Amino acid sequence: GQQVMQIPQYQHVQEGEDFTTYCNSSTTLSNIQWYKQRPGGHPVFLIQLVKSGEVKKQKRLTFQFGEAKKNSSLHITATQTTDVGTYFCAGPQKLVFGQGTRLTINP
């Protein structure tokens, strides 16, 4: 079945540093979604990517979908303490989630 792998599992940065998480699928994805879960909270939808090579930005967040539609990345520029949380990617169909990347930030 469809599998989505996400790396790294954990990332600790100093406030102001950049952060990137990567998502890789064993199969071609029709789309990919990204979610953020704050500590103690529930996952919240961030964005959906559909097109090959697509790049979308939300303020300091940049999302990319690979040309082959098998991988994706989320990059945060100049992290802030509000970025703390776990970031998940999810493939379509049964919405298979990656393991998530937990981001912690040293203020």
Added chain:
Amino acid sequence: EAQVTQNPRYLITVTGKKLTVTCSQNMNHEYMSWYRQDPGLGLRQIYYSMNVEVTDKGDVPEGYKVSRKEKRNFPLILESPSPNQTSLYFCASKGRLNTDTQYFGPGTRLTVL
């Protein structure tokens, strides 16, 4: 307000005592699912439902049951809970399977002693 609700939010129970976690959404979504979240394992899908009376197994269905008699409700049933089912559970819904945002409930933290 569009939302997914779950009850209870917290539950401590003992091995073998049947329990039900309710889930309800007010967005007329067809697709609903249950996930469990464990440290280091991310979100794993337990069961999903693509519409009323249509349910299917996710990745970790053992020890769980679900039903979808109405569009808005999707309860998760543990007939005989065991300690390895101690976890954080999320219900979620979305309008269409391959597109649309998935909305998550607030979560139910279950402890089985």
